[in-house]
Amino acid sequence: MSIYEEKKAITREKRVDALNHFNGSYAELLAYTSAPEIRQKVRTLTQQYPDEIIAVTSLIAKMKGAAVVIHGVAGCASSALGADSVFPYYATDLTERDTILGSDEKLTRVVKRAVKETNAEAVFILGTPVVAINNDDVSGALAELSGELSIPVFWLYLDGFKSKSAKNGYDILAHELLKIVAEASKEPGAEIVNLIDFSGEAKKHRALERFFSALSIETRSFPAFGSFSEIQGLAAAGLSVTPNIDNSRYFIMGLQECFQVPYIDLPAPIGLQAIRRFIEEVLSHFPDRKEQAALLFRKEEACEKILAGKPLAGKRVYLDTEASYLPGLVDITEALGATVSGIALPEIHRENRHYLSELSLQDEVSVLIAQGQPFEKANAVRSLQVDYYITTGTECAFTADQGAIPVSLKNRDIFFYEGIEEIVRAILTAKPFCSEEAEPYYRQSWLKKRSDWYVKPEVS
Numbered sequence: 001m002s003i004y005e006e007k008k009a010i011t012r013e014k015r016v017d018a019l020n021h022f023n024g025s026y027a028e029l030l031a032y033t034s035a036p037e038i039r040q041k042v043r044t045l046t047q048q049y050p051d052e053i054i055a056v057t058s059l060i061a062k063m064k065g066a067a068v069v070i071h072g073v074a075g076c077a078s079s080a081l082g083a084d085s086v087f088p089y090y091a092t093d094l095t096e097r098d099t100i101l102g103s104d105e106k107l108t109r110v111v112k113r114a115v116k117e118t119n120a121e122a123v124f125i126l127g128t129p130v131v132a133i134n135n136d137d138v139s140g141a142l143a144e145l146s147g148e149l150s151i152p153v154f155w156l157y158l159d160g161f162k163s164k165s166a167k168n169g170y171d172i173l174a175h176e177l178l179k180i181v182a183e184a185s186k187e188p189g190a191e192i193v194n195l196i197d198f199s200g201e202a203k204k205h206r207a208l209e210r211f212f213s214a215l216s217i218e219t220r221s222f223p224a225f226g227s228f229s230e231i232q233g234l235a236a237a238g239l240s241v242t243p244n245i246d247n248s249r250y251f252i253m254g255l256q257e258c259f260q261v262p263y264i265d266l267p268a269p270i271g272l273q274a275i276r277r278f279i280e281e282v283l284s285h286f287p288d289r290k291e292q293a294a295l296l297f298r299k300e301e302a303c304e305k306i307l308a309g310k311p312l313a314g315k316r317v318y319l320d321t322e323a324s325y326l327p328g329l330v331d332i333t334e335a336l337g338a339t340v341s342g343i344a345l346p347e348i349h350r351e352n353r354h355y356l357s358e359l360s361l362q363d364e365v366s367v368l369i370a371q372g373q374p375f376e377k378a379n380a381v382r383s384l385q386v387d388y389y390i391t392t393g394t395e396c397a398f399t400a401d402q403g404a405i406p407v408s409l410k411n412r413d414i415f416f417y418e419g420i421e422e423i424v425r426a427i428l429t430a431k432p433f434c435s436e437e438a439e440p441y442y443r444q445s446w447l448k449k450r451s452d453w454y455v456k457p458e459v460s
Helices: 012-016 026-033 052-060 074-082 096-101 104-118 129-133 139-148 168-178 202-214 228-236 245-259 272-285 287-297 300-307 326-335 374-384 397-402 416-429
Strands: 022-025 041-043 066-070 122-126 153-156 192-197 218-223 239-241 316-320 339-345 366-369 388-391 405-408 455-457
Touching: 012 168, 022 026, 026 366, 052 066, 052 122, 052 168, 066 104, 104 122, 104 139, 139 153, 153 168, 168 245, 192 202, 192 228, 192 245, 202 218, 202 287, 202 416, 218 228, 228 245, 239 245, 239 272, 272 287, 272 300, 272 326, 272 416, 300 416, 316 326, 316 374, 326 339, 326 416, 339 374, 366 374, 374 397, 397 405, 405 416
Parallel strands: 066 122, 122 153, 192 218, 192 239, 316 339, 316 388, 339 366, 388 405
Antiparallel strands: 022 366, 041 455
């Protein structure tokens, strides 16, 4: 049976053997992940670790026509305050009495209020650990709501217990959304690309929009930066692309399996080699756009000049990024003359491990698999004595204490040829900062500990 026919999404750990911890060399990771089954390791201590609720809330906040109801106590609902966008959301604010006697009436009341006040096209009810612990039955409330409301109501079971990956929240959301994607017949000659974005980073999204606009190809954005109503036309597209395939893979694979909409599974268009591969793959689906693409290829020469001179010769670099971004960032870093001494990835699994084999890294390069966990990264940066810590995330200041120059590419346009110039500018203009008067992130006694002293093998 297809995974999309299951009642609920299967966790990443069970579905694709998602590995959430690893600390070793590049050669060791290749060997470890090449096994038929990737063995898990468990952190008994976690630091600054995102969860499914935060990930999904931040994403839905960027979809027009969606209302969010967080079903849980006030503390769980406050997680929505960390969303990247300011948006109205509702919470059932469960009390102890609610958790004992049931909260279906309160849930129904809050959902109706959300629909009335927002004119939503769809409502997303987000489960929380409290609801999972008391085994709250929301089926009665959903049955009542489906009979009274004329819009879809989604129940997302985000309990935070079954998976250690925040990205698993994207899979849960994708599984429910795929249930209502309308079957559509493709019109001959229709040239529409689904821009499937489960990351919600505006500059990367806009870069893809500009690229397809230059090729005179229409795009349809969903769920981030699009409207919920766009879901009805996704099956009619000729191709799906995504800024971050690790976040969107479950959904675009579902579009291919259920509606025969192909997708691109390549490293992100970062660096000359990855950009050319991406453009050529798009042209294989739209061969009549070669003339427009030729204008884009002319920008290669200017980028080669930007990378010439090797201004980072002799420098050691640590890269903290997504698996699909890694090949391009490695190419740019090495083109600038630097040596990649270490890399950190949020997770590795059977569906993205092929990106590792495309890298031109030395076997002894240090590799860390960790979502968040700045202590582990600070420990690695300290032991490797790197000059630059480059990340596509936001957390990087903590590495300044360890002697590295932190560089964040989070809110920068790093895709395509313009992205190469942006990345190089960010690196070359970055300055070291570390005040002797400032309180260090970690005391020396803590840094002397092994970075994996709290990691245990999973007991099967």
